[in-house]
Amino acid sequence: MKDTILDTLKTLNFNEYEAKAYLALLEESPLTGYKVAKISGVPRSKVYEVLDNLATRGDILVSPGEKPQYTPVPAKELIKNRRLKAEENFDQAEALFESYENSAHDRENIWNITGRTEIFDKVRTSIASTEKRILLEIWKEDYSELETELKRAAGRGISITIISYGDIQSDFANVYNYDMTLDITEEYGGRWLVFSRDDTEVVTGVVSLGTDSRAAWSMHLGLVMPITEFIIHDLYLREIMNKHRDVLEESFGENLLQLRRKFSLYPDFKKHYIK
Incomplete structure (x- = not known):
């Protein structure tokens, strides 16, 4: 089951470490970066970089402090955001390529x-x-x-x-x-x-x-x-x-x-x- 979820997250543009960190936060949150690394198996040398990427992308939320804590965006919201972003990308691609539809070629x-x-x-x-x-x-x-x-x-x-x-x-x-x-x-x-x-x-x-x-x-x-x-x-x-x-x-x-x-x-x- 866990492997299936990780594979599914990878289809949603997560790399392996991002998928493991997000799943760890789904299972238990909030967590410090240290705890995320311990639970997920993401190397401690990489975990803060991974968490920063997830936060920048809007997949997790951060509570700042001496020891920042992290919590995931709910899975349903994550999927909704991904779907909206995909539709935006398709709309943009459609608009960009429209001029080629009736090309002389x-x-x-x-x-x-x-x-x-x-x-x-x-x-x-x-x-x-x-x-x-x-x-x-x-x-x-x-x-x-x-x-x-x-x-x-x-x-x-x-x-x-x-x-x-x-x-x-x-x-x-x-x-x-x-x-x-x-x-x-x-x-x-x-x-x-x-x-x-x-x-x-x-x-x-x-x-x-x-x-x-x-x-x-x-x-x-x-x-x-x-x-x-x-x-x-x-x-x-x-x-x-x-x-x-x-x-x-x-x-x-x-x-x-x-x-x-x-x-x-x-x-x-x-x-x-x-x-």
Whole structure:
């Protein structure tokens, strides 16, 4: 138990001697420096330096006198102070690094992301930094990965539009449900995700292959523009289908199947991107 506490204190920025001295004071206080050294095992030649460091950091309190006595800041208060300091450090780091978020380096590269978990982690990060609009194409089977972050973004006033493969219900997003999802999945051999935020950043790729899933992330104009416009044109098609389905399906078959087959490269009318 004692070793565990000492190890925990070390994760809170205590060195070994500081951890031993603080724990000794938790067990019994107030104590003189001599007593702290005797109980904790901190060398007498080091104990006053250690206690001074702890006092300067605010981890212990000192009662001055001919023989100063020491008492610890209560453990709950110590943890609270550490948490507040950590949050301050994170806030400061966030502010300092903000100017690098949209650097020219990012805008000129296309990055590969490998693994389903890693792809959704990147999309969640991008959702959190969205300022105006999110456009998303996603399968119903994958929607739960992002629902919480999307709802949180909507609460910030972000406009969210989703083209869903499968029936997705949402009270915070504009959702366009795509018909014949099983046929589409079979035709393409997998499920993809297409994400665009603020017309400045995109993540797009195949997410149904587990650790073998692949996606690209970029702020490169040459990728952001066509991918964002691809989603918008899919939205055009959804609007047109909603208003003129009968006429279009009379010309091109159910769910425009004849068009999909017309532009298929293979005689089985399937897309063979995934081998």
